[in-house]
Amino acid sequence: MDSAVFTAFVVAKEINLNIIAQHFGMNKKYRWEEPLVLKEKNLAGIINDWSHKFVYIFYFGSLVFINFAHHETMDVIKYLQKLEKNINSTSLLTFRDDFKLIIKQGVEPSVNFFNMVAESFKDYHLEIISIILAKSVALEKIENDIDKLFDDIENIVDLLDKGRFNISDRRLAKTSAMILRYKFNSISYIMLLDKPDITWVKVEAGNLYTELSQLFELEERYEVIHQKSETLMDITQAFTGLTHATRGTRLEWMIIILIALEIVLSLLEKII
DSSP: OOEEEEEEEEOOSOOOHHHHHHHTTOOOOOOTTSOEEEOHHHHTTTOSOOTTOEEEEOTTSEEEEESOOHHHHHHHHHHHHHHOTTOOOTTTTTSEEEEEEEEOTTSOOEEOSSEEEESSOOTTHHHHHHHHHHHHHHHHHHHHHHHHHHHHHHHHHHHHHTTOOOOOHHHHHHHHHHHHHHHHIIIIISOTTOOOTHHHHOHHHHHHHHHHHHHTTHHHHHHHHHHHHHHHHHHHHHHHHHHHHHHHHHHHHHHHHHHHHHHHHHHHHHHO
16 A cells, blocks of 8 residues: 555444444444554445445544545445444544545654654554544544533623523533533543554554654543633532522522511401
């Protein structure tokens, strides 16, 4: 293989790999931390030109296409949608990463944000690059979603600043659940803190994974998400405390009013 063009998308929050694997006659039981790979023979009935083309499917909702034209990508996504209902194509243009592997003999190996140049093709190149791109594009979606959540929280803060604060327990619970979901997705689903098995077997694969992880700033972006989610949780807890305090004050006033009414009624009864 002289070169390989990678395109990564986010198409779902979660993909059931075993359903897809069974359809393609793969009897292996996939664990949540390993990708499902559709190779040339699996793609033969979906696209016309399937030579040197691969699709990496990840449990956390990312797809990585290797050497695909755009129309071929759409054909595969439409096919997979029939197998897994969680897959959709609405965010293809929004969350996307592109990368290219270039093989040139006698050239100094190099890696940048857009491509990687190597003297020879290694069997781990496709897997390592696909994993990094899948994590990066999934992180991008989480970053976008958590920024939207910050905007929603800012609107609530503005109401509080104006002295108007009335938020339901349901909305607070939903906001807290979303924050916890982002933290869970970034740690567990995307496996940012885990390395693929091949990196423990081959030193070169481990070095490439580390280099690409640093290039795409996976750990730094995770830390930012973690800090933002912690800040959002602190704000939500403050909202919860204010809500309970406000309701407690209202309850106290209602009790005072009821006691006052009882006293007034008792005095009127004596007078009459």
